[in-house]
Amino acid sequence: MECPVARSLERVGEWWSILILRDAIYGMTRFDEFQKNLKIAPNILTRRLTALVDAGLLERRRYCERPPRDEYILTQRGRDFRPVLHSLQAWGNKHFAPEGVSVMLVDKTTGQPAEPILVDRLTGKPITDATHANAAGPAAGARVQKRLGKSRKTAAAP
């Protein structure tokens, strides 16, 4: 499976994992905090936390020996998931908040609501259908090369 989107999804696992990552980025680290906020069954939470540790998104750290208690700290890989969460949040606010926005991103300095958009770090250009498209990378196999060759004529990324 070469598609980087599919690989990402494989690692995140399922919706619970994304909500756990969201809470971890909010600053939660402990089993009880996640459980209380997510109202998730303990056995499912244990399974999802273990999967996130195995995928290298969280790190388990013992904070109490007796009784044994672990906390879960975001790794760099986990922190790098942040733009996905911002994008999901912006999409949800735009399309699924008919009663108004409950949670919004703000500029800490000014307190003004921020509107996250993707730009190319190198050129500063906003990323749109018109300006950017996917292309086969150096490690692309035959299937990706064929697909991207075909799709670039009709549509764009990702």
Next chain:
Amino acid sequence: MECPVARSLERVGEWWSILILRDAIYGMTRFDEFQKNLKIAPNILTRRLTALVDAGLLERRRYCERPPRDEYILTQRGRDFRPVLHSLQAWGNKHFAPEGVSVMLVDKTTGQPAEPILVDRLTGKPITDATHANAAGPAAGARVQKRLGKSRKTAAAP
């Protein structure tokens, strides 16, 4: 459920839906195209397509009367999902492509690889832990107000 991330996830449904959206953004519209590319069981594909139509991400359009055949066209809401896919792709390329990148976003004009980052459309500032945080919006209920009040001291968005 007020969290816009959770609402978004509810609408996208599951991993298959995200991969179908990815293919739709690539320009695919027909059942057979999705099925062939995703290698997905027909009954699951039917269910996921119907869910995406019900959620307003795809629109069903009859393109052949005999036999009856529909195609699936992205709505504006579906197209607006694009930044989520770009973000997932960039994250996957950074962390889960040890052998090198197979699919990469490029600038159509120059052919150079693009590096998507989130900035605030209004100020141009890159969105980071240090500069941006979530805050309760106008429609926030008591639970969100309490959570964001508490979390802003220790951590950041989303």
